[in-house]
Amino acid sequence: MSFINYSSREINCKLVYYGPGLCGKTTNLQYIYNKTRPEAKGKMISLATETERTLFFDFLPLSLGEIRGFKTRFHLYTVPGQVFYDASRKLILKGVDGVCFVADSQEERMEANIESLDNLRINLNEQGYDLDKIPYVIQWNKRDLPNAVPVNILSRECNPTGVPEFEAVAVSGQGVFDTLKALAKQVLAELRKGT
Amino acid sequence: MLNPQLVMYDEEQKQIEKIASKLHRDSRSKTILLVDKNGQLIASAGEVSHLDTTSLSSLVAGNVAATGGIAKLIEEDEFTGQYHEGKGISIHLTLVGRRAILVVLFDKNTTHGLVRLRVRKASAELAKIFEELALKAASTPMPSVFDEITDEDIDNLFND
Ligand SMILES: Nc1nc2c(ncn2[C@@H]2O[C@H](COP(=O)(O)OP(=O)(O)OP(=O)(O)O)[C@@H](O)[C@H]2O)c(=O)[nH]1
Numbered sequence: 099m100s101f102i103n104y105s106s107r108e109i110n111c112k113l114v115y116y117g118p119g120l121c122g123k124t125t126n127l128q129y130i131y132n133k134t135r136p137e138a139k140g141k142m143i144s145l146a147t148e149t150e151r152t153l154f155f156d157f158l159p160l161s162l163g164e165i166r167g168f169k170t171r172f173h174l175y176t177v178p179g180q181v182f183y184d185a186s187r188k189l190i191l192k193g194v195d196g197v198c199f200v201a202d203s204q205e206e207r208m209e210a211n212i213e214s215l216d217n218l219r220i221n222l223n224e225q226g227y228d229l230d231k232i233p234y235v236i237q238w239n240k241r242d243l244p245n246a247v248p249v250n251i252l253s254r255e256c257n258p259t260g261v262p263e264f265e266a267v268a269v270s271g272q273g274v275f276d277t278l279k280a281l282a283k284q285v286l287a288e289l290r291k292g293t
Numbered sequence: 294m295l296n297p298q299l300v301m302y303d304e305e306q307k308q309i310e311k312i313a314s315k316l317h318r319d320s321r322s323k324t325i326l327l328v329d330k331n332g333q334l335i336a337s338a339g340e341v342s343h344l345d346t347t348s349l350s351s352l353v354a355g356n357v358a359a360t361g362g363i364a365k366l367i368e369e370d371e372f373t374g375q376y377h378e379g380k381g382i383s384i385h386l387t388l389v390g391r392r393a394i395l396v397v398l399f400d401k402n403t404t405h406g407l408v409r410l411r412v413r414k415a416s417a418e419l420a421k422i423f424e425e426l427a428l429k430a431a432s433t434p435m436p437s438v439f440d441e442i443t444d445e446d447i448d449n450l451f452n453d
Pocket residue numbers: 117118119120121122123124125126150151152153176177178179180239240241242243266267268269270
């Protein structure tokens with residue numbers, strides 16, 4: 099959950115990028131890191147295997163400026179998407195304020211997307227969260243690939259509740275900031291509600 | 294919610310900083326960090342200017358989360374402390390009131406025994422403050438600054 103410090107006038111929020119292995123979670127954070135001005139970001143930490151697969155998490159701290167005199171900081175995390183890292187995924191979800199589900203648009207990854215979504219829901223439930231009640235957006239990534247499934251079909255299969263969804267090509271950055279903004283907006287709106 | 298929002302007020306922040314400074318002095322350590330279990334830095338004392346405290350906080354929290362996961366698997370309640378010894382600098386981690394992690398970085402100027410002794414007292418004091426904070430946050434409504442956040446405010450954050 100977010101950390102509000104009235105003493106230093108800061109709001110800290112934790113956003114988690116979730117999704118199947120190789121869907122492009124780490125690529126999202128790398129693009130955000132590369133395109134953010136130096137004074138607004140901290141170091142990006144990647145705990146990865148030798149083959150660049152996420153082993154525990156990626157971490158990117160952003161401080162985006164002030165809202166009503168409060169510094170807003172977002173801590174972005176990715177989970178490891180490979181199925182057998184489930185224990186680690188659960189740990190990263192602790193204290194989450196908002197989730198971005200990154201789906202791999204390729205036809206052969208449809209099953210992996212659905213499995214990962216089910217896994218997200220279960221792991222959130224274990225922590226006492228309900229995916230339908232927390233800030234949540236979806237990104238259809240890898241739209242550049244020829245075997246990408248049409249968005250209306252992805253939407254039907256993976257977004258039955260109609261949360262905000264964005265097409266993206268994370269390697270070139272298309273849709274990456276739109277996705278992040280939409281999620282950050284929902285998280286801040288949640289604060290306004292007074293959770 | 295299992296993990297309620299952490300809210301910090303001026304009064305408690307000052308008390309926490311005082312305890313951290315005292316611990317820094319009494320343990321003769323280099324640096325004290327108090328980190329929220331979710332990886333956000335709450336307070337620090339001692340030498341911090343050369344440290345990337347944001348990265349450190351996130352890694353410390355990840356580390357404690359991982360050992361917590363291991364504890365669960367072997368049906369141990371929760372490891373309350375960790376110690377990593379380096380050639381120059383050693384690090385002592387202690388869970389405080391299940392909510393925060395007290396981090397002490399120290400070198401040859403002191404001993405692990407002294408650090409452990411001082412940490413015990415400080416963490417008991419800190420745990421009490423966190424309990425009070427939780428009660429206070431539950432009974433105090435959020436100030437209106439958050440009611441006034443507009444969509445435009447949020448949009449402005451992203452316009453460089
Ligand atoms: N063509 C294409 N490739 C992409 C896109 N986004 C990511 N990739 C590639 O997909 C591969 C995996 O990307 P990562 O970001 O490492 O995937 P991940 O989701 O972090 O994977 P795990 O860490 O295993 O969970 C890399 O080779 C990326 O370059 C995209 O939009 N289009």
